[in-house]
Each structure stands twice: as C-alpha cells, then as structure tokens.
Amino acid sequence: METLKVVIADDDHPSRMILKHFLDLFIDYRIVGEAEDGKELIELILHKKPDIALVDINMPGLNGLEAVKICKEKAPQLQVIFTTGFDEFAAEAFDVSAADYVIKPIERTRLFLALEKARKGFEVAKQSVMKSHNANQKIAVKSYNTLLYLVVDEILFIEKKARKTVIHTTDHCYETTETLQEIEETLPSYFYKTHRSFIVNLKKITRIEASGETYLAYFAKCSKVAYISKLKIYNVQSLLVN
Known part of the structure; x- marks a missing residue:
C-alpha cells in the first residue's frame, strides 16, 4: 500500500502530540510537517505537497476553514480531515469537500477510519487526474x-x-x-x-x-x-x- 504524506495544523501543542502519537502507529501514513496556524498550513501545502492534512478549525489569524479553501485552490487533490472540539462547523467543512470531520477528544480508531476515508478520496482524485492527462496526452x-x-x-x-x-x-x-x-x-x-x-x-x-x-x-x-x-x-x- 502506498504511504501517504500527512501534515498537522493545530495551534494546541498537546493536540498535535496526540495526533503524532496515533499517526506513528499507522505505518501507511507519514508526517511531513506541522503548522500552528492557517498561514503556516498554506506554506506547508506548497512546499511539502502532502496528500492529507489534519486541520483544526479554531486557529489564530487565518482559521482552518479559510486556510483550507486557499489550499484546495492550489492543491485540488489534497484530502482534508478537520479535527476540532466543535461540531457547529461541520456543514462549512463539507462545503470545502472535507474527507471527514472528527470531534475532539480524538480516538485512535476514529482517526484511522477518517484516514482511510481520506485515502479513498485521494485515490479517486489521483485517478481522475491521470484520466484527464491520458485524454490529452x-x-x-x-x-x-x-x-x-x-x-x-x-x-x-x-x-x-x-x-x-x-x-x-x-x-x-x-x-x-x-x-x-x-x-x-x-x-x-x-x-x-x-x-x-x-x-x-x-x-x-x-x-x-x-x-x-x-x-x-x-x-x-x-x-x-x-x-x-x-x-x-x-x-x-x-x-x-x-
């Protein structure tokens, strides 16, 4: 199975540590960067080109939703899993084609299911790009x-x-x-x-x-x-x- 690159965006250090701990248990996912706000997330997406982003919504400055909208314009294949302590943003999250929306405190099994959902979305997006490329090649x-x-x-x-x-x-x-x-x-x-x-x-x-x-x-x-x-x-x- 292809190892997918993951970035974490969360202004709360303990939350990032929990996500890193869980991701270290999943051998098919590799962390390539961390961000503490929306601006740093956009820079990570541009430079690290991850496949999946775990994004908190309430971050200082540019929040997670606003940052993801910009990221999606630059990297349409990016799969986003929102990780947040609030459920009122779910509708807005799926408006930006989020793969999943996970409420804190995050459990290992729930995170794994979200990652697998994101993997399927990534594979579909990848195939779509390949078909488009082949059609014009x-x-x-x-x-x-x-x-x-x-x-x-x-x-x-x-x-x-x-x-x-x-x-x-x-x-x-x-x-x-x-x-x-x-x-x-x-x-x-x-x-x-x-x-x-x-x-x-x-x-x-x-x-x-x-x-x-x-x-x-x-x-x-x-x-x-x-x-x-x-x-x-x-x-x-x-x-x-x-």
Whole structure:
C-alpha cells in the first residue's frame, strides 16, 4: 500500500502530540510537517505537497476553514480531515469537500477510519487526474517529411503493413516508417500487442469475435478491425475485465 504524506495544523501543542502519537502507529501514513496556524498550513501545502492534512478549525489569524479553501485552490487533490472540539462547523467543512470531520477528544480508531476515508478520496482524485492527462496526452510520429502529433486516446490500433506502420483512429489513417516497437515504447500501458502485426488500445474494444484461427477486435462507430492471435486472446480477455 502506498504511504501517504500527512501534515498537522493545530495551534494546541498537546493536540498535535496526540495526533503524532496515533499517526506513528499507522505505518501507511507519514508526517511531513506541522503548522500552528492557517498561514503556516498554506506554506506547508506548497512546499511539502502532502496528500492529507489534519486541520483544526479554531486557529489564530487565518482559521482552518479559510486556510483550507486557499489550499484546495492550489492543491485540488489534497484530502482534508478537520479535527476540532466543535461540531457547529461541520456543514462549512463539507462545503470545502472535507474527507471527514472528527470531534475532539480524538480516538485512535476514529482517526484511522477518517484516514482511510481520506485515502479513498485521494485515490479517486489521483485517478481522475491521470484520466484527464491520458485524454490529452500526445505522441509525436514521423510521417514522411512531417512530424504528426496524435492524441493518444484517439488511437484505436497500430498495424504493421509491409514496410510501413499504419496508425488508425476512428476517421483517419496515418502512415509512418517507425516500427511497431518504437511506437509501443511511447504508449501508455492500456495499449497491448495483440498480434505480431497489431498493437491495440484496449480501452476502445467493444467486442471480440472468433475468425478461423484468429480473433477480430471491433471498435465503437468504426468498421475497422484489429487482429488478436490465438496465443494472446486469453491475456487480452483478462486485461479487459481487470
């Protein structure tokens, strides 16, 4: 399990000591900094880039709620657990997408549950960022005297044809002299070599049909097909459902 970085923001020293003691018992969480007010918390977020922040609300100067609003603008993936002696701020806390709201005195089990909730929120946020990145990611491909920049997520499959390599999208085909292996090295993990002459975007497959000694991969809103060898079909089926 990935170890997540945690910061603690609380103006009360004994409260920070209690949180540090509990966090030392949880091996999947590592403290990377402490703050005594909202301003220090913002500086910690910028410099330490934690995954989770344990934040008291009533702090001098900039309070916890105000600081978290600023922190969320700078670090949207940050998961916040408010730790406070008052319950009247719960609605405001969840307005800033807090992972949890824990009332003092804090118990170890309650803190652990809050951390696990924050972990799930962090993983969802991380996946969302990765999907957004993949959707806009481009690769550079040489095509005769032109350098093409193709959006990775629009590629259905890449096919080797004689001495050329053809990259297929829903509406276009792009020829290149680069080899399948050279292109494969630039692609994310959801592209898979299904046949000695085909690399396929597994995310785009809508169905697979047997055709003699081989299999055909079909794609949405497209008449093009890619080949899957008999030796690779079980691997492909496994990857599609996992």
